[in-house]
Amino acid sequence: MRNEYRRLLAPTGVIPETVHVVTDRETALARLRARRGTHPDDVVLPPEVAARYIDHFEPPTADEGPLTVVDGEGPPPDTPR
Numbered sequence: 263m264r265n266e267y268r269r270l271l272a273p274t275g276v277i278p279e280t281v282h283v284v285t286d287r288e289t290a291l292a293r294l295r296a297r298r299g300t301h302p303d304d305v306v307l308p309p310e311v312a313a314r315y316i317d318h319f320e321p322p323t324a325d326e327g328p329l330t331v332v333d334g335e336g337p338p339p340d341t342p343r
Contacts, residue, residue, distance in 0.1 A: 264280060264322060264326060265326075268326075268327065277327060277328060278327065278328070279327070279328040279329070279330060280322045280326060280327065280328065280329045280330070281329075281330045281332060282321060282322050282329065282330070282331050282332065283332045283334040284321075284331060284332065284333060284334050285333075285334030285335060287316050287317075289334070289335070290312075290316055290334075291309070291312055291313060291316065294306075294307055294309075294312045295309065295312075
């Protein structure tokens with residue numbers, strides 16, 4: 263999917279940067295469970311869909327283009343935005 267976005271943007275001269283937030287599986291799933299769709303940017307997924315996505319996710323690599331890797335071990339999901 264990342265390649266599709268790069269192809270889409272190529273004619274415009276935009277070089278997208280991938281930001282990869284690294285966190286362990288259980289933390290990611292807990293954060294997804296904590297979302298209730300109360301904020302406009304919340305993505306609410308059924309637990310089995312979230313687990314399948316995480317289990318099959320291919321981390322980005324530098325050969326894909328600009329890449330920033332962020333440590334996702336930040337504040338808990340109930341921290342105010």
